[in-house]
Amino acid sequence: MRARRWITAVTAGLLAVTMTACATSERGGSGNGEAGGTFVFGAAGAPKNFDPIFNDDGESFRPARQMFDTLITYKPGTTELEPGLATKWESSPDGKTWTFTLREGVTFHDGTPFDASAVCANFDRWFAMKGAAAQSQMIYYGDVFGGFAKNEGDASGSPIYKSCTAQNPTTAVLSLNQFKGAFPAAFGLTSFSISSPAALKQYDADAVSQSGDSFTYPAYANEHPTGTGPFKFESFDKANNTITLVRNDQYWGEKAKLDRLIFKIIPDENARKQELAAGTIDGYDYPSPADYQTLKDQGDQVLIRQPFSLLYVGFNTKNNPKLKDLRVRQAIAYAIDRESLVRTKMPEGSAVAKEFVPPTVAGYADDVTQYPYDPAKAKQLLAAAGATNLTLNFYYPTEVTRPYMPNPADLFSAMSANLQAVGITVNPVARPWNGGYKDDVQKAGKHDMHMLGWTGDYNDAGNFVGTFFGREKAEFGPQDPAMFAELAKADAIPDPAGHAAAYQQVNKDIMAKYLPAVPILTTGPAIVVGPNVQGLVPSPLTDERFVTVSKN
Structure with missing residues (x-):
């Protein structure tokens, strides 16, 4: 995994009550739908800094996108x-x-x-x-x-x-x-x-x-x-955890409708939800799918992005020799009921992933090898591989919500039950996302099996399969050099048609020959704004711009 998707924003304390009252008075806007006013967005964490080249996480990119x-x-x-x-x-x-x-x-x-x-x-x-x-x-x-x-x-x-x-x-x-x-x-x-x-x-x-x-x-x-950009930096009040941007009246394009854009850092998701209900913020990102209906019932707008995120379970072939056998990895793929996961654990708009590239990306292949839910087939493959007594140390993260796994523990429990149903012994290993999980999986490779995912940065197959499997990583243990070579060759083809065709073959081979992981699902997380907010366009890349936002 690239570091960007590993890193979550630095958490900070909640604002003082007096600042809440101040934000309430500031956010009223013009009251008549005309340009002006202040939009307050509830950010999950503080930015690392505001120089785009030194950043790789969403909470840093969000204000930067408005200024650059x-x-x-x-x-x-x-x-x-x-x-x-x-x-x-x-x-x-x-x-x-x-x-x-x-x-x-x-x-x-x-x-x-x-x-x-x-x-x-x-x-x-x-x-x-x-x-x-x-x-x-x-x-x-x-x-x-x-x-x-x-x-x-x-x-x-x-x-x-x-x-x-x-x-x-x-x-x-x-x-x-x-x-x-x-x-x-x-x-x-x-x-x-x-x-x-x-x-x-x-x-x-x-x-x-x-x-x-x-x-x-x-x-x-x-x-x-x-x-x-359409907004200029005014201040970062670290004592009160607020970032304030102001409209750039010399902007080359359509001018921002807002006078001011404030990012109010509220690390706790429940607190963000409460502040939206109270009217002290105008929106926040990644609401829990369990809250969608509640938010809609209170008049808020739950804007669901087009799917461009992918969850997978990966194998570390270094620690467990039995995982080196392709038949064992295929058995695990057949054992997981992905349709049920999507139906019972994920928000609307989610779908089973056939491969490691979303369908909208050039290089997606319709005819990849598929692994539908088939416990009997899984048992047959385990027996043929001499792995009927397979035991897996299955790692999953805690203290984190990602677009592709809104509740990691729930997803883990469902997949663990699937694996145990075909005779695999699962040793659950839970680690905090920023307190052991990333180090154990990404750096030390202590796991046998793990959950991870990705939200695409741009529309190219290499941004997905190249990021996942383009070089040897502790996350997967030793991998086939032929797969590295195939990925590098596809990435180096400048002709768009040839580039896409090469990645289609890569995707077929990854699913049939290599299978270093199992694609589980693809999803589009939501962003929520209040009933009086207009003009926010949800982006599959989480690349929202506030230049078009207004309030009435």
Whole structure:
């Protein structure tokens, strides 16, 4: 698993009663549906900082998306690409050269101009980033661009980025050492937002330091994030746990309808629900599926995203030799009643996953090997493999809610009962998500079987199967080098049709030949807002923008 999906936001204390009263008075808006007013969003945790390149979690990205723009963005409510700071883009046939035609008349929040030189300054900054601490925090850059001008610390890999040239103020040309299937979609990732070069320099943006497991970020990341987005940074009141953004009246696109956008940090989900009912916040993310009807009954709008998340159970073939036998892994796949899980444990809109790529992604294959619920078949395969006495240390996380597993304990209990019904002994091992689970599974590989998942970042098959299985990990133990090679080959094909066809074959082979995990279900989590909120478009990428939001 990539670190982004491992990391949950830093929790913080609830606001004082006096701040609640203040927020109540601020959130009223104009009262007549016109532009203006304040929108208060209940955030689950505090952002790590506000410099997009150093972030990899949703609670950090949410405010950043409102302040920054990317070259390419995603059409609201979809995974489709549309112009951002670039009005158009084109690639050379080999996929190694990308030419961006840029918007004119755009300025950063500090008043400096956005142009091709600014674009290249950002790409050069990321590539030339110095210091092991800074490089270690650039999770997405490492995943997409492979390496740095000088790899330090744990950073490794051959750089994909080569250079950036400002041909003229409105034309930036990006040169790569090799094609990567993530492009062009990855140019829309929030991590690759364009910052003001002047502000980066003025506030010493690259000065990240580390002490033990703690990181210290410079003034740019904490106090002066400077993008081109529809909202500008005003303050982060850590004493009262509120982030305040204000409308950017010089925004190049449609201006924000709100005067102010406040993120109020409320770590407890039940407290967020209560504050929405009380009217002290206007919305929050990932409501429990069990609360959907209650929220609707009180007049709130439960906006369900299109499915782009996937839950799987994975096998660690290192600790348990019997799991090296494909027949044993297939038996487990047949033993799990995924239809029942979706029907009884998941919210509306969820579905059984046939493979490790959602149906909307190019590279999805309709004709993969399937493993319908068949306990008799599972028992036959276990007997044929000499594994009728199989015992599994089955890890599941606690103290966490993820889009693809809203209640991990419930999902574990159902799957554990399925496995025991075919004669498998299950040793349940529960660990807190941030207090042992990630370390035991991701780093130490102490488990035999585990639950994990993924919410896609962009519409490319490599963002799913490449992220899951593209390299050897402690999560799965030793894997077949042939699978790594097949994934790398598919990712390196620049022709879209050939790229998709190669990933279709990869998906077929993963399900038939390798089966390092079992895809369980795909789902779209909800975001909830009050009855007087208009204009919020739920995104399958959890890429919601508040520029269109208003209140009446």
